[in-house]
Amino acid sequence: MENSQKQRIQLFEGERSLVMVGLIGFILSLSIAIFIFFQGAVILPEGNMKDAFSFNAAIGIFILSIAAVLPFAGFTERKRKIIRWSFIVSSIYGYAIETIQNFRGLDPRFSRMGTVVDAIGGMVFGVMSLVLVMLAIWLTIRFLRMKPPYERPLLLLGIRYAFVSVVVANMAGIWMILLQDRFTGEAGNLIVLHGIGFHALQTLIIPAWLIEKTNVKNSIKKGLVHIGSIAWMLMIILIGIQTGFGRSVFEFTAFPVLGGLFLLVWFGTVILTVSLFLKNRRAQSLQRDSLSL
Structure with a gap:
């Protein structure tokens, strides 16, 4: 051991x-x-x-x-x-x-x-x-x-999803190089897609790192990583579609609204992951205190 x-x-x-x-x-x-x-x-x-x-x-x-x-x-x-x-x-x-x-x-x-x-x-x-x-x-x-x-399969799962998001971010980067500009169409801003895609290296990996430290069932851990990561990827795709149409991702239209909903799903999995992690830390702390007594 x-x-x-x-x-x-x-x-x-x-x-x-x-x-x-x-x-x-x-x-x-x-x-x-x-x-x-x-x-x-x-x-x-x-x-x-x-x-x-x-x-x-x-x-x-x-x-x-x-x-x-x-x-x-x-x-x-x-x-x-x-x-x-x-x-x-x-x-x-x-x-x-x-x-x-x-x-x-x-x-x-x-x-x-x-x-x-x-x-x-x-x-x-x-x-x-x-x-x-x-x-x-x-x-x-x-x-x-x-x-x-x-x-560390749970962490690796988060890493895999994150790098798929990074590929999308890189596609946006190549798009900007070809255009020699960050703007496309009337109001599309590729830097938004580029930046959000890269941030998956934090938003998807950190929750996976936290959830692997909890004592809940492995199926629940995997489910949280999958649901949060898939919701993030769907948000990225919707932002990409809106940007491809040359429109701002901050417009109140179908694609940004759906993207916002998927962002809320991702955020919900993060909140649940953090709460499970903190609960596990409190339980470990109480166990150490009881052993010291």
Whole structure:
């Protein structure tokens, strides 16, 4: 028993470098927030520090999420190192060009005011974005193809659903690259679909991590993960359809309303999961207290 516990895979295990790179995003975002407070966000002719703030924070959250789940992918050490350093290099380049170019008053992706060097930097930025897309697809395929027996199946179930959502987010990202803009149609905003899709790495994995720590029946645990994750995926699909029609996801029409209902279903499973987790922690605490007496 003691040997099996030692071999149990943990979140973030062996991924200190990725964790540090993820934290860099939060440090940059905090620094930019302070700058915006004193100096404002807009830097002429094209720069907007709010974009740099949101980008660095988003990449930071994304890299921390990857660091959490990468130990469960079962890669060889060589492949894992390739993936790790590909994420690190792409992320650091993204941090640098997004922050520096906006500070210089230039659009880091599609600048119309910069030099040839700035244009090349923007193209490399696009290549790095595609590298992140390919890495995410590689991880998605890896997790979906894993066969039992595998360790921590409930957590793995949440990870699988999350990476399917990430694929949708990446499709929205590629769509923006092709359009060279985040807007489509009259009011469709692809960044909403892009962002919500990536947040599945938190919204679907954290509940799965919590529910595996409870003492309820395994069928109930699986049911909560499935119901919450499927509701999230249906919401993503409805947002994608609404955006594809070139309309805002905040309109009071059929697709956003149905998406909101599925969001409530997901939220309900999260509330139930958290309550079961807290109940289990209280029971464990009471048991320890009784044993100490």
